[in-house]
Every structure is written in structure tokens, then in C-alpha cells.
Amino acid sequence: MRIVIIGAYGLIGSYVSARLAADGHRTVGVGRDVEAARRRFPALEWKRADLATASVADWVAVLAGAEAVVNCAGALQDSPRDDLKAVHVEGLRRLAEACEAAGVRRLVHISAAGVGPGRSTAFNATKLEAEALLARSPLDWIILRPGLVFAPAAYGGTALLRGLAGFPGASPVVFGDSLVQTIGAEDLAVAVASCLAPDAPRRVSLDLVHGEALTLIDLVGRLRGWLGLRPVPTLRLPLLLARATAAVSDALAWLGWRSPMRTAALEQLRMGVRGQAEDAARLGLVPRSFDALLAAAPSGVQERWFARTYFAKPAILACLFAFWLLSGLIGLTVGLQDAIAILTAAGMDARLAAGAVIGGSLVDIALALLLIWRPTAARALQGMMLVTAGYLLAAALLRPDMWLDPMGPLLKSIPAAFLALAALATLDER
Structure with a gap:
């Protein structure tokens, strides 16, 4: 039949x-x-x-x-x-x-x-x-x-x-x-x-x-x-x-x-x-x-x-959303001048440094917003891993001394990238 x-x-x-x-x-x-x-x-x-x-x-x-x-x-x-x-x-x-x-x-x-x-x-x-x-x-x-x-x-x-x-x-x-x-x-x-x-x-x-x-x-x-x-x-x-x-x-x-x-x-x-x-x-x-x-x-x-x-899955997604959104907002506001100073100390032109910081912050905010829209969540998680890799590579070239910073800003980005990987692996609903 x-x-x-x-x-x-x-x-x-x-x-x-x-x-x-x-x-x-x-x-x-x-x-x-x-x-x-x-x-x-x-x-x-x-x-x-x-x-x-x-x-x-x-x-x-x-x-x-x-x-x-x-x-x-x-x-x-x-x-x-x-x-x-x-x-x-x-x-x-x-x-x-x-x-x-x-x-x-x-x-x-x-x-x-x-x-x-x-x-x-x-x-x-x-x-x-x-x-x-x-x-x-x-x-x-x-x-x-x-x-x-x-x-x-x-x-x-x-x-x-x-x-x-x-x-x-x-x-x-x-x-x-x-x-x-x-x-x-x-x-x-x-x-x-x-x-x-x-x-x-x-x-x-x-x-x-x-x-x-x-x-x-x-x-x-x-x-x-x-x-x-x-x-x-x-x-x-x-x-x-x-x-x-x-x-x-x-x-x-x-x-x-x-x-x-x-x-x-x-x-x-x-x-x-x-x-x-x-x-x-x-x-x-x-x-x-x-x-x-x-x-x-x-x-x-x-x-x-x-x-x-x-229940860990929605908690991970919420944590990633907050991390990337706040990272972008802080980069555009209270952390803007400090971030620019880090790049200019490495020899980058001030205008180029400002553009890099502002552009990176907007990318962070965009990834956070893409994450909360279910049809684009997978792409956002992939983007988070790629952007993190890009940040770490740029830091290694421009400010390798930051890897030894006692606050560990670069080292802490690695677990965040693997958190995005874990979220991507569990994203399917059926």
C-alpha cells in the first residue's frame, strides 16, 4: 500500500x-x-x-x-x-x-x-x-x-x-x-x-x-x-x-x-x-x-x-549571549579608550585602532543578537569561535605580552570558545 x-x-x-x-x-x-x-x-x-x-x-x-x-x-x-x-x-x-x-x-x-x-x-x-x-x-x-x-x-x-x-x-x-x-x-x-x-x-x-x-x-x-x-x-x-x-x-x-x-x-x-x-x-x-x-x-x-x-544547554546559551553582548557594549563605552591605548602601544595608528575596537565591538554585539534568533544561532556560535580565534591570533602578533597578563584576558577567551563549541554540539532539537 x-x-x-x-x-x-x-x-x-x-x-x-x-x-x-x-x-x-x-x-x-x-x-x-x-x-x-x-x-x-x-x-x-x-x-x-x-x-x-x-x-x-x-x-x-x-x-x-x-x-x-x-x-x-x-x-x-x-x-x-x-x-x-x-x-x-x-x-x-x-x-x-x-x-x-x-x-x-x-x-x-x-x-x-x-x-x-x-x-x-x-x-x-x-x-x-x-x-x-x-x-x-x-x-x-x-x-x-x-x-x-x-x-x-x-x-x-x-x-x-x-x-x-x-x-x-x-x-x-x-x-x-x-x-x-x-x-x-x-x-x-x-x-x-x-x-x-x-x-x-x-x-x-x-x-x-x-x-x-x-x-x-x-x-x-x-x-x-x-x-x-x-x-x-x-x-x-x-x-x-x-x-x-x-x-x-x-x-x-x-x-x-x-x-x-x-x-x-x-x-x-x-x-x-x-x-x-x-x-x-x-x-x-x-x-x-x-x-x-x-x-x-x-x-x-x-x-x-x-x-x-x-538545562545546562539554555544556561550556556544565556551565558554566551550575555558575554558577547556585554563585551561589545563595554568596548563601545567605558572600555573604548583603554582598548585603543592597548593597540596604539603596539604601534598601530590611533584612527585605525579606534576603528578596530569599534568594529570588533559591533561584531560582538551582532553575534549576541544572532545567537538569540533560533534560525541563525548555529551561524552565531560558529562566528564566535572564528572571531575568538581571530582575536587571539591578532593579540599574538600585536601584543604577545598580554598572554602573561595576570588577569588572563586572552586565556579566558579560550574556554568561552569551547563553550560555544559545546552549545553548537547540543543545539539540535531532534
Whole structure:
């Protein structure tokens, strides 16, 4: 069967794609940015399309020859990169119309457990509207509502849980008593595969969760044990601090950083993640428990590295931003004359020295500003390493005596460059 998978390189989509390909289906992956996806998943045929903007005609072209569609695309919160209404509702409406036009009857749509009336988030409202839209469609649709999806790969909310589990000294949590039901990514992929069978149920919405509901504190504690780390006390964070962190994360989202600590995620945690465990039997599926999922994917050193560096990564980026921004501002203000004097003492013309100091300070500020804009962060980190190397080389030629300065201004630049290297190495989100 030729199957089009939308959002095929996301956390859920990647496991669905792997399962369907292993089952012998001809799989077509669809996403906004497929260059890296082609390298990661060479067995799939890849086509570029954005659910938020693609027209019905665009989708008809993508669906040519397809017999089924699996929609794994979604977003958590509005941002410059994501428009919930466009992705969850309008995009799905155009996709459904294209399925009708292209003669594709089977549409499997991934929603979320707990979606329903009375939940205040835009995520919930748009997911609920999408489900209502499909219910009016003449297609042979099926809606799957997974709980908290746990996978060997770390991304989004489960990545945050690993970071909390790896936090030193204590496990910080908010809404620690909220109840969460889980589903394994591989079990979810098996469910999707079952939805494509000729005798699969049609025009139904099914929750996919294990029956055991765990508190957030319990989830973090079990993850910490899975990582092989000693137990630590739970630190219940004040709600005010959690909301302040979410507000900062919301602001950073407008700079391209899609943190799982945004307001929508916080609200989802407050409400919990619950579903009807018996629904999985409709697909012949018995979801594994959270403990069974952990036992089936033993942690290694890479999981411990990830958990321990999860919160170190934003701290490193913030430190680099402050270092380069302040360096540039100081160079343009209180440190301007001193910096010029250092260069003129080496025999450089005063005007040339002033230009070098001012130009270097502006470069420092530019690198700091490029760092906080997510699309240019990698280039900024590379630039920081190159500029540091340039500074050190120039100093070695013009003022080699500064290497012996007791304050160590040149020596201290070397750790800063390696800090940029560490940030660059951990910059990928998935």
C-alpha cells in the first residue's frame, strides 16, 4: 500500500514511518523541511509541503497514487513558526478535501488524549475543532488520541521529563500530583498500522493509553531510576515561578525557540493527560505500561548525558549571549579608550585602532543578537569561535605580552570558545 505520512520526521511520525516501511508499505514522507529527513530516513520518498499553507491542489499532487494518509503533524502553541488554527483546522480541512478529490478514502489522524470541552487552551480548542471537522467528512477516517508518548528518542515533553529526572540534587516539578497516562511510540505506530488493515474500524475516535495513571512526580522518579541515578528529594516549584518560566519561554518562541516549558504545556500538565484505556482493544492492541517501556529500552550513557545537560544547554546559551553582548557594549563605552591605548602601544595608528575596537565591538554585539534568533544561532556560535580565534591570533602578533597578563584576558577567551563549541554540539532539537 502506498501511504502518505504528514509530519513523517517528527517524534510520532518517525516511528510510524519506520513501522509502515518495515511492514512493506511504500511510504511517502511529507514535511516542511525535508533535507535532513532525506539523510535520516533514506528509505522513504520525501515531498515538501506545509500543512498550514498547502492548497487543496498542492495536496492532490502529493497524494497522487496514494491509498491512505496518516496525519502526524501538529503544534503546541502559536508562534511565528506555528499557527494552531492553520495547522490543526484549516490545514486538515484542505487535506480532507484533497483526499476526496484524489480518491483516497482512508485518513488516520493523530490527535491527543483528553481533548474535549472545558479545556481552555488553544491547543485543545483547535484539536477539538479538527475532530469535529473530520466527523463531518465522508472519508473513512479514524482519530487516534495518544496519551503522553514515550519513545527511546527524546523530544518535547518527554525530553523535559528526562531533564527534570537528571537535575542535580533534587527533582523540580510543578503540578506534581497531576495524573498522566502514557503510550509507547512503538505501540502507537502498531496502532496506526492496524488502522490501515481492511477490517479496521472506521469513523471512530479511539484513545490510546495504558490503564495506569501516574503522577508527574512518579514519572520523574521512575525516569531517574531508569537513568541509573540515585534518588533525590522532590522539589515542588511555586506556581508563580513556573508561570514566569513559561512566560519567558513564550517570549523565546517568537525568536524561534520552541521550548516544551511554554504556557500551553504548563496548562496541559495542570489538567493531566487521561484517556480510555479500553479503546486500544478495538485495534487488537495491549499498550505496554510505562515500566515495561523503560525496561524495553535500557538507558545508556547518551541518555544520562542528555538528561544532565538538558538545562545546562539554555544556561550556556544565556551565558554566551550575555558575554558577547556585554563585551561589545563595554568596548563601545567605558572600555573604548583603554582598548585603543592597548593597540596604539603596539604601534598601530590611533584612527585605525579606534576603528578596530569599534568594529570588533559591533561584531560582538551582532553575534549576541544572532545567537538569540533560533534560525541563525548555529551561524552565531560558529562566528564566535572564528572571531575568538581571530582575536587571539591578532593579540599574538600585536601584543604577545598580554598572554602573561595576570588577569588572563586572552586565556579566558579560550574556554568561552569551547563553550560555544559545546552549545553548537547540543543545539539540535531532534
